[in-house]
Amino acid sequence: MNKKLIILLVAVALLSVNKAMAWGGFAHSAITEIAERNLTPEAREKIHHYLNHSLPFYAIWMDQHRYTDPYRPSGKWHSNWMDKNGAVDMNNEYCAAYQTTRVWNELKNYKKMADKDVKLNLLYLIHLVADMHCPCHNVWPKESHPQYRYHLTNNKGKKESFHKFWDNDAILYGRKKWTVTYYANKMATLSEKEIKKICKGTPYKWAVTSLPNAERTFELTPKGSNVQKYSKADRLEMRRISDEEILKAGYRLAYVMNQIFKK
């Protein structure tokens, strides 16, 4: 291989490694950071005891372990599943809202559980509450909706992942240099009354109220659409949808944790 080509390949490799590093888990970190800030002192102390870290440290733990025994079954819990009528399916054990409810109920008895089991369930909760609010983590029957695994394109005609776009790119539009701390400082400024309103209900109801935003993703980013040609207004709406869900997830995660550890 000639020398010029080797130099160019090294440059491309460096850029690609860098890019992969830069996009890891912004939304998950933001959700857990908002939650961490809204924990009661009592809940925070107990959570730090069980986790030996703050909540954001474990934001992507379920992703890191989804294909590893003995956690492999949890790999299917990351989305909300709809039944044939289009309703959130609380009879489906893979459904994120179902698992959130189950884990929450289990943790109500945390005092009788072994520390390692409390920790494992907290790790699940940290990720599940976040994922159930992700606009592209809702799966409807094929007959009624597009499947979220479809692809978008870019100016070069290459495939872009719909999932990755909504997981990362939609949130970070115009915010490439934002840290999670800056995001939480700027965005998580709701009043106590607003937070109370957001936290009212159950995981099932939370999942239901997020569905309109999820449905909107199919309209804003239809199959094969060019990610580099979306209008500014659409990009801002995509970002608003992501922000809305991140905030709801962050406050609700804190609420769930505070409820569990209030005694």
Added chain:
Amino acid sequence: MKKLFITLALAMGVYTAQAWNWVYDQAALLLAFESMTPEAQSVMKQYLGENIRQQIQTFEQARKKGQLLDTADWRTVTLDMDLKAVVADDKNAIAQLENAVDVVKACASKSSEEVAFAIHKIIELTIEMHNVGNVYLEEFPYSKEDFEFQQSMGGYGAKEKFRPRKWKHFWSYGFSVFHSSWSAEMHVRDLKVCHGRYKEQYMAGTIRDWATDMGKLVKPLYAWADPTCRLSRQAHAEEEERFYAGVARAAYRIAALMNSATK
């Protein structure tokens, strides 16, 4: 050819500017400053600047210009078969740190530039000697050279893909991928949650004792010194605890050195 070099320079530039490992250095310095006596904080402010943020920036600029280290050897520590520090000359972190502490202790008879440089050395070399990749064990002669192992890379898909990874690069850059959007303050909070209770333990002893402590932390890792050794996604995530243990030790030990030098 000129264009190729420009491409390479740009690639390297972007890579350096977003070298996420810097955030860990920042976090170590912030936590160190918090842990210093008022006298030590005052001396740091006098020689490096009033504002700790400005100090970090000054430090970073000097580092980028190559003004801090004349030789790569200054960053390293070598340990014998009993994990005792080998200090045959001044080409190692231990001798350089001991010298820097002496300079700060005698600050009244030294020029401002000499004292500022000594404080910079205390910060940077304490951080460097707590980087796993800079701890050499005579028992494993190859530890001084870089070596390769296989690391799981390429996201969170069902099938792990293993690629060769350089040992030293891994310990400098291999963990920022998990928290790429965190601020230094988030790391400081987390370091305090998981290591704050060991603060006194980490700060006790001499620089040579600290080198031995790092040797114990690093020794089991040399089982990786095999091009066929595979580090799975899960093992990579678990190793972050060891990486964090190095960052926390560095932070508290910078404070210990500054405290003793300004007593």
